[in-house]
Amino acid sequence: MRVFVTGATGHIGSAVVSELLDAGHQVVGLARSDRSAAALKAAGAEAHRGSLDDLDTLHEAAATADGVIHLAFKHDFSDYQGAVTADLRAVQTIGAALEGSGKPFVVTSGTLMLAFVLPPGQLGTEADVAAPPVPRIEAENTAIALSESGVRSSVVRLPPSVHSSLDLHGFVPRLIETAREKGVSAYIADGANRWPAVHTLDAARLFRLALEKAPAGTRLHGTADEGVPFRDIAETIGRHIGVPTAGITREEADAHFGFLGTMASLDNPTSSSRTQELLAWRPERPGLIADIEAGHYFDTEDNAS
Numbered sequence: 652m653r654v655f656v657t658g659a660t661g662h663i664g665s666a667v668v669s670e671l672l673d674a675g676h677q678v679v680g681l682a683r684s685d686r687s688a689a690a691l692k693a694a695g696a697e698a699h700r701g702s703l704d705d706l707d708t709l710h711e712a713a714a715t716a717d718g719v720i721h722l723a724f725k726h727d728f729s730d731y732q733g734a735v736t737a738d739l740r741a742v743q744t745i746g747a748a749l750e751g752s753g754k755p756f757v758v759t760s761g762t763l764m765l766a767f768v769l770p771p772g773q774l775g776t777e778a779d780v781a782a783p784p785v786p787r788i789e790a791e792n793t794a795i796a797l798s799e800s801g802v803r804s805s806v807v808r809l810p811p812s813v814h815s816s817l818d819l820h821g822f823v824p825r826l827i828e829t830a831r832e833k834g835v836s837a838y839i840a841d842g843a844n845r846w847p848a849v850h851t852l853d854a855a856r857l858f859r860l861a862l863e864k865a866p867a868g869t870r871l872h873g874t875a876d877e878g879v880p881f882r883d884i885a886e887t888i889g890r891h892i893g894v895p896t897a898g899i900t901r902e903e904a905d906a907h908f909g910f911l912g913t914m915a916s917l918d919n920p921t922s923s924s925r926t927q928e929l930l931a932w933r934p935e936r937p938g939l940i941a942d943i944e945a946g947h948y949f950d951t952e953d954n955a956s
Contacts, residue, residue, distance in 0.1 A: 709748075757862050805868070
């Protein structure tokens with residue numbers, strides 16, 4: 652299968668590209684720069700120059716592919732609504748290019764949205780849905796609706812922590828950086844709120860399986876750990892970098908964590924049981940705490956700065 656991948660040189664995208672190539676697929680990756688294009692070619696993929704804002708380019712690449720995986724998102728929290736809008740337009744554009752073809756279109760979403768709609772403590776499942784104004788939900792719902800227009804669309808909801816040695820700029824590195832800057836590894840209140848998690852390579856395999864066989868209109872959960880107490884994450888980080896661990900109030904969270912303040916307080920236990928049964932996907936890599944304990948998060952220049 653010839654697969655067009657957006658976000659192909661990012662943390663998760665680079666793993667997805669390798670997973671697809673190893674499975675015998677051809678990959679065409681969206682490349683915004685010469686550096687990204689070179690990285691794709693070095694990996695054995697083709698480069699298609701453009702960006703999420705270049706809708707004609709997205710339409711062209713999707714129309715000539717046998718399937719699409721959409722991973723790109725502008726992680727600009729100074730203009731988050733702009734990033735959400737760009738994501739929605741990309742999904743709409745790619746969907747229009749695939750309409751009536753029966754081709755697969757896998758779109759990336761997140762489990763954290765469920766924390767805004769479910770009762771506190773309730774385990775989120777693939778059957779749970781949301782509506783605006785929940786962040787990013789319009790793109791997810793648009794993707795699911797494409798199943799009624801002859802597109803084999805599916806959505807992979809990723810947890811807040813997709814972790815591995817490839818994760819240089821995600822939430823775990825940000826928590827480590829914050830703990831170093833503040834001199835304390837913090838959690839909010841008693842730290843009992845839970846974050847689900849998945850290893851990057853397990854997530855990459857799920858995207859491939861979704862591309863190959865997810866039924867149209869399917870919501871999938873890429874979670875291995877259903878819910879790791881945030882206090883456990885903070886304590887593991889604090890022990891590794893030699894700073895104390897302490898609870899802070901919700902009112903103090905934004906000043907301490909910055910843009911992560913709200914997310915660090917959310918309780919987001921999430922199941923992937925239906926996904927595992929439907930696609931025979933079994934997470935095999937280390938869980939979040941074991942992966943942090945492995946030490947690689949503390950060995951890079953990115954996390955030590």
